[in-house]
Amino acid sequence: MKPVIGLAVGRGTGAELAAVFEQVLGRIGHLWGTDVELVRSPRTYHSYVSLKVEEGDVGKIARLTEDDAVHYERFCREQARLGTAAVFRTAINAQSLYLVRQRLQAVKVETLATGDASVLLVRDQAQGFYTGENRHASGSVTRTMEFSREITEKILRFAVDRAGEEWPGEGPDQVLMAYKFHLLDGALDDWVADFRTRTGVDARLFQPDTVNRNMITHGLADRTVIVAGNEWADIMHVVLLDRFGSERQENRCTENVYLHPELNGLVEYQTVHGSADDLEGTGTVNPTATVRAAALIAERHAGCRGAVAAVETALAAVLDRGVRTPDLGGRDSTGAMVTALLDALEQRPRP
Numbered sequence: 001m002k003p004v005i006g007l008a009v010g011r012g013t014g015a016e017l018a019a020v021f022e023q024v025l026g027r028i029g030h031l032w033g034t035d036v037e038l039v040r041s042p043r044t045y046h047s048y049v050s051l052k053v054e055e056g057d058v059g060k061i062a063r064l065t066e067d068d069a070v071h072y073e074r075f076c077r078e079q080a081r082l083g084t085a086a087v088f089r090t091a092i093n094a095q096s097l098y099l100v101r102q103r104l105q106a107v108k109v110e111t112l113a114t115g116d117a118s119v120l121l122v123r124d125q126a127q128g129f130y131t132g133e134n135r136h137a138s139g140s141v142t143r144t145m146e147f148s149r150e151i152t153e154k155i156l157r158f159a160v161d162r163a164g165e166e167w168p169g170e171g172p173d174q175v176l177m178a179y180k181f182h183l184l185d186g187a188l189d190d191w192v193a194d195f196r197t198r199t200g201v202d203a204r205l206f207q208p209d210t211v212n213r214n215m216i217t218h219g220l221a222d223r224t225v226i227v228a229g230n231e232w233a234d235i236m237h238v239v240l241l242d243r244f245g246s247e248r249q250e251n252r253c254t255e256n257v258y259l260h261p262e263l264n265g266l267v268e269y270q271t272v273h274g275s276a277d278d279l280e281g282t283g284t285v286n287p288t289a290t291v292r293a294a295a296l297i298a299e300r301h302a303g304c305r306g307a308v309a310a311v312e313t314a315l316a317a318v319l320d321r322g323v324r325t326p327d328l329g330g331r332d333s334t335g336a337m338v339t340a341l342l343d344a345l346e347q348r349p350r351p
Contacts, residue, residue: 003302006079006087007040008072011050012275013285014090020287020338021088024294025302027342028311032304039084041075043068045092047275058136068092069099076104076258080266085301087268088293091275102131105259106268107155110237111166112244117222119244120166122159123233126259127151128179130230147184149191154259156192159227160201166223173223175203178211178232208232220244237272249273250286250327253293267301269293283333286325291315291341314344 005025009018022038029036045068046054051061072092079087100106108123125131132145156175163172181188192205206214208231220226228236241247252272257265271289279285295311298304323340324330332340 002035002037004037004039004079004082004084005297005301006075006084007038008045008075008087008089008092009041010045010090010092010275011047012091012277012280014044014047014092014275016280016283016285016334017090017271017287017290020290020334021294023338024291024311024342025298027345028294028298028304028307029302031345031348032298032302032307034298034302034304036298036302039079041072043071043075045072045096047091047277048093048095049275049277051093062134062136065093065095066099068096069103072096073100073103076100076266076268077262080258080263084266086297087266088297089268089270090290091271091273098125098130099133101125101256102127103260104263105151105154106256107158107259108233109162109255109257110240112240114244117220117224117244118166119220119240120159120163120172120223120225121233121237121240122155122162122225122227123237124151124155124179124227124229125256126155128229128231130234147188149187149194152188152191153195155227156195156201156203157199158257158259159225160199163223163225170223172225173221175201175225175227176211177203177205178208178226178228179205180208180229180231181205182207203227208236212236215243251288251292253289253296255296269297283335284326285334286327287334287338287341288315288328291338310345310348311341314341314348317344 007018009015025036046064051064055061055064105126108125110121112119127147129145132143135142179188189205192203196203238249241249249272253269254272256268273289276285291311295308299307318340322330323332323337325332325334325337
């Protein structure tokens with residue numbers, strides 16, 4: 001049975017990056033002798049900029065935000081029902097996206113490593129201040145969100161299980177939780193303490209500024225798991241990339257896992273960078289993150305063993321030749337960089 005991959009496309013540079021994804025995934029599949037089927041969502045989802053430019057009115061924006069969320073949620077549910085291996089999504093309006101993440105109980109997973117330490121970051125996208133719904137009144141917006149014991153425990157269990165996969169036979173050395181738990185009347189403390197007692201997992205809550213202070217002073221031990229609310233993790237992601245990943249967010253892709261039981265652990269990949277509406281139509285958007293997402297999906301979900309290493313080698317060769325988009329210090333177009341990469345990939349020994 002051929003692997004099936006979902007594809008969801010947003011405004012801004014979404015169409016250009018979707019074309020890059022299709023091109024790279026198709027070439028990897030050809031080189032590895034694997035026929036990959038793509039199922040594309042019929043809707044093009046809004047970016048924040050496209051909503052503001054095309055609609056402007058708060059009421060219309062709210063309705064379209066919900067429409068996009070409902071549609072994308074249905075698309076993900078349908079792909080999970082059909083057994084789709086994974087979904088690649090370009091950037092869409094964050095408000096729509098977080099409605100889906102809340103309803104489908106999402107976590108974002110990022111493994112970061114230096115010579116001294118490997119760190120697993122699990123971002124809680126299913127609850128907290130990034131989730132919730134808005135109520136508008138004259139001159140005010142009221143945003144309502146929630147935390148729950150069920151979701152907190154589900155995310156902790158996922159984090160520990162994923163750590164076992166990352167570090168087989170060892171698991172995590174420590175589990176740090178970075179949340180603004182002082183704002184929750186002690187509820188989160190009680191849930192985590194109960195989880196610690198029942199499972200034996202030594203998960204500990206810290207205020208975000210305490211995590212930062214300790215990281216600056218002491219660093220992070222090898223096999224550290226950080227489970228974090230988006231209030232901290234979204235801002236700190238670029239800092240952690242710089243400190244532990246030696247990368248820029250424009251070059252990174254990342255993985256989201258849906259924990260809702262009806263989604264069967266459906267995995268969604270995305271670029272870390274946003275929709276880059278200001279680059280739409282210029283042919284200069286950096287394709288690196290999209291290329292890496294295609295390689296990850298090909299290797300993890302389409303049986304193309306070695307695809308990630310091959311693409312990284314090809315990408316390094318392209319950059320060594322000075323072929324790069326303007327944000328990387330070059331003068332080349334998106335298409336030129338992708339063509340050079342595919343040519344380099346063709347030169348690699350056949351798997």
